[in-house]
Amino acid sequence: MGLRTEAQQWRWWQAGLVALSGVLMAIALPPWSLWPVAWVGLVPLWWVVLVTPSVPLAATYGLLWGLVYYGMSLAWITHLHPLMWMGVPWGSSVAIALSAWIFIVLWGSVCIAVWGGAIAWLARRWPGRSLWLVLAGTALWCALEALRNHSPLDWSPLSLTQSPSNLWILHLARLSGPGTITAILVATNGLLALALAAGRRQTELPHPSTPGQTHRSAPTIHPSTPGQTHRSAPTIHPSTHPPIHPSTPPLPLLLSALALAIAGHALGAILHASTAAAPDGQVLTLGLIQGNVPTREKLTPQGVRQALQGYTDGYLALVNEGVDAVVTPEGALPQLWNPNSPQIAAILQTVEQAGIPLWLGSFAPVPGAGRSQYTQSLLEIRPDGQTYGRYDKVQLVPLGEYIPFEAVLGRLISRLSPLDSYLVPGAPQQEFITSLGQGTVGICYESAYSRLFRPQTRLGGEFIITASNNDPYPFWMMVQHHGFDVLRAVESDRWAIRVTNTGLSGVVDNHGRTLWLGEPQTYLTHRATLERRQTLTPYIRWGDWLTPLLLGATLVLGCRKNQR
Known part of the structure; x- marks a missing residue:
């Protein structure tokens, strides 16, 4: 099919529907948190992809959806600018911030383009297999999200649209992780889209004037060919070419979507109500310090002094409140660890005199x-x-703590790191064993990676600690970050304490309820009591078993129907 034909099939009203779908899903995310919208927000994307006759065009629509959805939800990355305080010129600073935003947006968008093209191909190859098509679309979306979660750049999964507000649905993550929430959202929207396509098809079919009687178009007689008749070609509606031909009428599809959404909430409510209580005495009291020292300041000699004074004062104040340990944010002391340096020696002396452990980011x-x-x-x-x-x-x-393709980009980008030394990643499976018990830890944007929290909890983590900087990013990024921590707490059945430099610090219980949330851009301390829990949810035990199950079911059912 030529480029001209492809361009002629592009319809701006369909592109508008796809863009609207991206906007609807984006506003379901924090900070707007209009989570009910996510249960219908994917319908326009599903429907447009289903009725699009061209696989490349459907992939283009998927790309457009991703550009809108990820572009809106990740716009906070542009707040990386300004970087002039690091010696980066203004123009280069803008270019770096925009490049980082564009790259991560494109990565997510390409995944949705793959999904759109695949669904369009399946719909053309096997029309009439409605439920199987929903199964295939759900399995593929979950697989693509799992793939992105194993890359260095991942944010804004569909499960985040339900956090931190829809607590019943969040409890489904205990079964097979956040992919469980993604699956029910994609499947519900797919059923609704198919119901819409089926209803539209019925309205386009000819209606007989007499019960049981159908009308065919009359044959056309051409005088130039005596005795020969030609039937007129069937009318093809360009908006639904090729037609999907759902094998099920629209009402059962609509009722199936409603039943799936209701069943998901009911199961989540059961999981919420059936959570075992923690044994008596299994509690610990932690103090947190939100230092509120902007990165551009704390890397200066004056900023180092400010951070040292603020964390020392906060530590002593919390010790006086009777905490068992004090937690600081990521990189609270912006120095390479050396016990002989004056600043670190002063901290060690303070802890020795106070007698309470300090969990320090360094x-x-x-x-x-x-x-x-x-x-x-x-x-x-x-x-x-x-x-x-x-x-x-x-x-x-990437760029801030390590340089991708260092041999090529090292000279150009090395100035973005405030450290002269070489940062390396930690081991995938670690155990944070403290004097108060074993914890599950995430630093910075690791909150988006459930696969890093799960092994720590399975190895004995009894509570969650997330330590982040979050400077220089805006409030709405902080709210999204908090939404991830809520997800991690619910899926693992653990209490979580969130400690940040500039906000939002908070405390979340094992049901995802936010018990306390600090003000952003403010120096503060807080004392919190957490339960220590040892339960193992199905997700913690077995990981994401749902995605391979959906993929396997898609292949098995597809092969069986092909053999018939």
């Missing part, structure tokens, strides 16, 4: 590394001055 050297290698770490400092528990960040931030 840059720790890699043991036994021949090169000057450091990790972004959370360290437990005990009163004897030694570090015991340690978690090293696994998912490093």
Whole structure:
């Protein structure tokens, strides 16, 4: 099919529907959190892809949806600018911020383009297999989200549209992780779209004037060919060419969508109500410090002094409130760890005198590394001055903490890192064992990666700690980040304490209820009591078993129908 024909099939009203779908799903995310919209927001995308006759065109519509959805939800990345305080010229600073935003948006959009093209191909190849098509579309979307979650750049999965507000649906993540929520959203929207397509098809079919009687178009007689008749070609409606021909009338599809949504909420409510209580006495009291020292300031000598004073004062104030340990954000002390440096020696002396452990965010050297290698770490400092528990960040931030394709881009981008040393990722499976028990830890945007939290919890993590900087990003990014932490708490049946530099710090229980949320851009301390839990949800035990099950069911049912 030529480019001209493809261009002629492009319809702006269909593109408008796809863009509207992207907007609807984006406003279902925090901070707007219009989560009910997500249960119908994908219908326009599903419908346009189903009725689009061209696979490349359907992929283009999928790409457009991704550009709108990810473009809106990830626009906070542009707040990386300005970088002039690091010596980067203004023009380069703008280019870096826009390039980072465009790249991650394109990565997510390409995945949706693959989904759109695949669904259009399946709809043309096997028309009339409505329920199987919904199954295939759900399986493929879940698989693509799982793929993105194993890449360095992932944010804004569909499950985030339900967090932190729709707590019943969030409990479905205990079964097979956040992909369970994605699956029910995609399937419900797919059934609604097929019901719409089926209803539209019925309205386009000819209606007999007499019950049981149908009308055919009359044969056309051409005088130039005596005795020969020609039947007129059937009318083809360009908006639905080729037709989907749903094998089921619209009402059963509509009722199936409603039943699926209701059943999902009911199952989530049952999981919420059946959660086992924690044993008596399994609690710990933690204090958190939100330092509120902007990155552009805390890397200066004055900023280092400000951070040291703020965290020391906050630590002593929380010790006086009777906490069991004090937690600081990611990179709270912006120095390479050296117990002999004056600032770190002062912290060690303070902890020794107070007698309460400090869980400090810092840059720790890699043991036994021949090169000057450091990790972004959370360290437990005990009163004897030694570090015991340690978690090293696994998912490093591209450009900020490591340089992709360093041999090519190293000279150009090395100035973006405030450290002169080489940051390396931590091991995939770690155990943060402290004097108060074992914790599950996430640093910075690791909150978006459930696959990093699950093994820690399965190995004995009894509570969750997330330590983040979040500067220089805006409030609505902080709300999205908080939504991820709510998801992590619910899927693992663990209480979570969230400690940030500029906000939002908070406390979340194992049901996803936010018990306390601090003000952003403010220095503050808070004392919180958390339950220590040892339960293992199905997701923690077996991981994401639903996605391979959906993919397997799609292949098996597809092959069976082909053999008939």
